[in-house]
């Protein structure tokens with residue numbers, strides 16, 4: 001019996017890759033860079049399954065290019081703003097994602113950014129390497145206090161809550177804003193507040209909301225104007241939640257103290273972006289989930305979703321499960 005044909009838009013970790021190759025006739029894009037839209041549309045043609053990455057824009061055009069045989073789209077990510085879910089749902093194509101397994105890695109990384117920014121780790125490293133360090137000094141590289149500070153978490157799902165648990169160990173007071181969750185969460189020491197209160201009262205703000213029409217540029221000039229001058233902003237969610245030009249102005253004019261971003265509106269951030277000039281900004285290349293075991297588990301979960309869809313079974317993690325109703 002012939003195996004179902006699938007297109008995999010990048011090589012993922014071996015565990016998932018092996019599962020896919022065992023069950024499918026897999027056309028794998030082996031380049032380090034994502035396939036262009038034209039290549040994607042050509043290679044997906046006639047396939048029954050598509051395994052995509054967050055760098056692939058899977059819209060109605062791509063689904064139509066695949067044709068009527070397309071049975072499943074499995075996204076190798078928990079976020080799925082790169083996929084037109086409504087278009088998939090209209091075509092009754094289930095879309096899978098990888099929730100839960102990257103919670104700890106992402107929360108760890110958000111905290112790494114928070115601590116690094118507060119204690120100026122990248123600046124300090126640069127200071128030492130460039131020979132500027134002459135002696136120990138009472139005012140050398142003073143940073144923000146963490147213990148006793150207030151952390152505001154925007155988006156209080158799995159990852160936001162995991163960040164709150166880490167903050168408790170650092171003796172921080174935690175506020176959260178989440179329009180879908182407006183009550184205390186058992187076992188998590190954090191208080192629900194509205195966005196204005198969070199912006200006004202937080203020393204640190206960490207973003208953990210998905211990118212939606214409502215959250216695009218949620219952190220704009222008006223939001224920066226409400227923040228404390230000592231505020232430090234951390235983003236490990238999606239870059240477009242922050243308006244980059246408002247961020248530039250806020251950091252440049254010291255309207256807030258600093259920011260640390262794992263994600264930016266354009267990825268990679270253009271090398272001529274003015275944000276790159278700023279010393280009070282840490283930039284990372286979207287690696288919050290990049291730990292060995294997390295990426296291995298993501299590959300397995302993405303493979304499981306893909307294979308379930310090809311078998312006509314309900315995906316273990318489906319973002320548009322209403323198609324099964």
Ligand code: DGY
Pocket residue numbers: 054076077078079080102237289
């Ligand atoms: C996701 O899964 O959405 C992260 O951004 C990358 O792992």
